[in-house]
Amino acid sequence: MVIFNMASTKFASFLAVISFIQILSSVSSLTMDQIIQNAANSSAQFEFMDEANGVVQVELDMKFTLDQWRDLIKLNKTSGNSRVKRKAVRNARLRWTSKAIPYEIAPNTFSTRERQQIQNAIDDWEMYTCITFRASSTGNRVRFQDGGGCSSFVGMLGRGSQAITLARGCRQKGTIIHEIGHAVGFHHEQTRPDRDRFVRILRENIPPNVFFNFQKYSTAVIDDFGVPYDFSSIMHYGSTAFTVNGRRTIETLDQQFQDRIGNRRGHSFRDIKLANKMYSCSESCTGITDASCPSNREGFVGKDCKCWCRGTGNSPVQHCDGGGIGNGDGGDGGDGGSVTQAPVTGTCVNMNANxxxxxxxxxxxxxxxxxxxxxxxxxxxxxxxxxxxxxxxxxxxxxxxxxxxxxxxxxxxxxxxxxxxxxxxxxxxxxxxxxxxxxxxxxxxxxxxxxxxxxxxx
Structure with a gap:
């Protein structure tokens, strides 16, 4: 009897390990949007408006207050007129003051491993940018907490705590980096003003009632700081986001980039460059400017007042003279890695496992x-x-x-x-x-x- 119990225990442990490996394999084959969609514990997570709490949610995980949404819609209509430049000052108010993001982690919510994933995501943001994070349970801050799915407000609200919700399916480093990216002030890459030069939105595969999630924002809303469109961005959705039939909804005009979109691992080189430009990470540097860095490698002056270029191996960035920057394991080597997608197809199917x-x-x-x-x-x-x-x-x-x-x-x-x-x-x-x-x-x-x-x- 004892021998049987021991064998049963070992077999159960073996099955648990296999199950865990299968879960990891499943997550690693999904694009960022698929991870976010699968993490929802209710279809209500995808509702456009929560008027009771004064919140609008779009593109699966981006939240805005009603006032923010009203301003965004007004700004989105100003592209091409004389007010665009003046309105850009307004966007700067969404950036965190002093380049610091106070944060707290909801108690009794995350396992030791999940808390470590949050810390790993924070560590990468601090490693690659001048943005710092400090623990705080009061005042203006972000709060990592449980929720109906993965979500974050865009930019700094400026009052009290603003939630970064992480349901169980969202608690991997790459997804957390993505949600922090929204809090930092990033929109999704495929909504950039110049997106039509790089991707084609295939409306025939998108249900009409969710097409609003593919709104393209004007230059009055999004400032790219001169950083080119990034197929490898941690903020880019995959090829089948919001598909109704399993077919592509986002098609890259250059087919060599089709399998790159949907990065779920970590920052790309251009993510890092954009954050450094957005938060003026080199403003205290003297005697060196971006013009001093190799333009053919998209070099820029990093927070350490040295030229940063695309990295190799596990690091998305390195010093242009070859020196390493940190030892991040979530980088994408500059290309986001190959993304495998296995969409559900059919004429009458369930597109969500739940x-x-x-x-x-x-x-x-x-x-x-x-x-x-x-x-x-x-x-x-x-x-x-x-x-x-x-x-x-x-x-x-x-x-x-x-x-x-x-x-x-x-x-x-x-x-x-x-x-x-x-x-x-x-x-x-x-x-x-x-x-x-x-x-x-x-x-x-x-x-x-x-x-x-x-x-x-x-």
Missing amino acids: CVAWADRGECQRNPGYMTVYCQKACNVCDKVATCDDMNTNCNYWQGRGYCTDMFVNYMRENCAQSCGYCRSDQSGYNGQPSLHLGTSFFTFVTSGLAVLVSFRH
């Missing part, structure tokens, strides 16, 4: 905007031919608040078409394009996989 559990909890009715698109099989809507339905239970209330024509118009057009009166076939959609939220067309699109022949460009 669909059945969420459907059993009644989320098909509470959150139809997500569930009837990505959990069609679990919600039993495969053969449904809909009329013009609202995709959110709050649509009628929001219509009464004036959101149909206000700062939420892009979301409301495709998610609250009935309440907002956008159901007629002659209604316009984004930027004058025909509206795609016609119920029959929409469900034909998502259930048959037929391409919607609409070309959308900002």
Whole structure:
């Protein structure tokens, strides 16, 4: 009996090790957006607006206060006019003062290993930039805590604590670096003003009601500080982000970069350069400028007043004269590594592993905007031919608040078409394009996989 128990214990331990290895293998094959989506513990995590708490959430994990969102939408309309330069000062207020980010880690929430992952992510930000982190439980700070998924506010809110939520599926170093990146002030790479020169957004593979997540921001919102578009950025989503059919939604114009987008490991060289420029890490240096560094290697002056260039091996950056900078193990060697994607495909499938559990909890009715698109099989809507339905239970209330024509118009057009009166076939959609939220067309699109022949460009 004792021998049997010992054998059983060893076998159980063996299975646990195999399971852990499988989990690691699964995570390592996912892109950043896939990790974030899979980490959600409820479809409600993908809701656009939490009006009770005054929060808007877009692109899976980026949070804004209602005031921030209102300002962002206004700024996004100023590109190309004389006010752009003046408005850039406003963006600077989202950067952390004195280049320091106070932080706290919620007690009794993370395991020893998970706390170490948070620390490793912080260590890399401190190693590669002049941004420092100091523990604090009071005042203006970020707070690493549990949540419904992975998320962060963009930039410094400037009052009290602002949450960086890390559900269990988010607690790897690369994902934490990504969420800290939002708090530092980074947007997603594929929303840059110049993105159309480098990637093509394939609208035919994106459900109309989530297309607002591919909004391109103007130069009044995003300042690239002269750093080129970065396929390898820790802030870039993968090829199938928000796909409805498993096909690509983001296609690189240069195909050699297609497998690079979606980096989930750590900072790229250009991430580091951008953060150093954004926070003026070399402002105290004398006798040396970026012009002193090799331009053919995109060299820049780092926080130590030396020229930094692309790194090799495990480090994304090194001194241009060959000297090392730290010993980070999360770097991507400058290219983000090869990313393997294995999307779910089919005409009526569940696109999230949690669909059945969420459907059993009644989320098909509470959150139809997500569930009837990505959990069609679990919600039993495969053969449904809909009329013009609202995709959110709050649509009628929001219509009464004036959101149909206000700062939420892009979301409301495709998610609250009935309440907002956008159901007629002659209604316009984004930027004058025909509206795609016609119920029959929409469900034909998502259930048959037929391409919607609409070309959308900002």
